Amino acid sequence: MHWADHTAMRLSKQYDSQVIASGITPSGEFHIGHLREILTAEMIHRACLDAEIDSEYIFIVDSMDPLRRVYGFLSEEYQEYIGYPLVNIPAPNPDGTPNHEGGNYANHFLQPFLEALKEIGVHPKVVMNHETYDSGDFATKIDLAIQNKDKIHEIIENISGRELPEEWFPYNPIGSDGSMDGVKVTGYEIPYVSWIDRHGVEGRSDIRKADGKMPWRVDWAARWGIHGITCEPAGKDHGASGGSFDTGIPICELLGSKPPGKMVYEWIQLKGSGPMSSSSGNTIGPIEALNLVPPEILRYIIARTKVKKHIDFDTGPSLFETADEYERLVSNPPSGDNLNKKKMVARDTILGSLRLSQVNRGDDPSKSIAGVSFRHLAMLAQIKSNDQDIWDSLNKSKHINGEPNLALIGRLSRMRNWIEGAHFPENARIKIQEKMNDENKEKITKEQRIFLLSLLTKLENCVWSESQISQLIRDTTKELEINPREGYVALYLLIIGRDYGPRIASIITELGKEETIQIFSKSF
């Protein structure tokens, strides 16, 4: 059974209806790591719906979280905003300076991410956490937390093993300058928390407003109750023993609610360069990823991997493999009855992955079949600049019959992006040689050499079309009575520097007469 279906089953035994949640702090550019958070939750949500379990999926944006430091992509001017809720500070310009007309910081990073989610078929109910504070929905929990301040203090110290300062308080008010840093609580009388800030200014915060927030570990536990969350997969950082999940459970209970069960997912790493991090620039954004691969394959990458396994996201060769694997499975899904238990489980797991990879819930996976492997399309896209030529070629090779479908058109345009970008795998790249290198010259026999020279004279005076060129190659091998294979190998060595490759006549046609002849004449 697929992990999402399994989780859905488990949840249905505990609660009648589900609220599945994700939570992310919009402190910088979103990356595909965040996509795992979102998709893990969203797939469980879909699995619930598919099992006819009532379910809602919410995405809580931690817009009240303070700016913790000046990240690498920000200018020094952000120093003054440290400690401010992200929703209250200006968005950065591309150069990192604050843009006072550009809306707030949280939204700046959130909006493009939501756009990407739409394309991936994720339509969450978005909850801006600052609005939950501002609406007063947090007030009861804040009051309870303050009343139980010592117990919460103890829970955090005991479970996380970390010492909290004496003056620790389960509510951080915003001071006179807008920052939560250096604000000391001096008293509490419902609904006001009074304080003195680092400038010596005194004031009070209304717990029914966004005048402050609870610290992370308490905030998280409180919101489980406020939204009635039954499942919130958490990154393994939160899942560690003594981490915020472990402290959240008793705190949530203390605040009068039933916590969700613990569920922890592994991180996505960029192959070879460790965990993703916006500050180190070691990141691929969801938008960038969508420019390379179709959304269903992005979903498939998450769906096919068990939650507790880490994913190496590799924009190179293994992306080809995964994409082709998807294509294969979709066009030829596992089936059959009378299987033993293990095979049935395996079959259902794969079918589950395909089902959950669909952009729209309930879509027939076969609609996303492009009918061509990524590898093959990559090759065509490199040797043919005109899309129509590619459709013609695919018709000729019987990959498609007639006009290309939408899936295929979208795939080709992404393929062209991929090829142009830095992420395209080198071994799939076709490199046209300037001339034959010495190493390859040695590989060539005398007959092959004669073949190439003879072909050259024919090419100089022919009509430049693929069928003509193809014909000339075959004619020449016949005339010289050499094995056609030998002739092709010689041509491949000459033009792309390897002894095999895609249909050579296509490449030559695409190169044009002048350039082709150049390669020939520079080589001999």
Next chain:
RNA sequence: GGGUCUGUAGCUUAGUCAGGUAGAGCACCGGGCUUUUAACCCGGGGGUCGCGGGUUCGAACCCCGUCAGACCCGCCA
């Protein structure tokens, strides 16, 4: 130091929760097709399930130990 997760074929992995003959794909090798598209079709080899013990009629699966990797215990998906 304390803890969590992961370890199955060269690579990616299914199967571990409910013990019952280790199963795929990629890659590789061989064959076919033949106008050589890196396409397509057929076949094949390849696994002491990290290691050691225990429980059991029977262990990849349960228990104990051990090794390796990743991560957490301030903030991070």
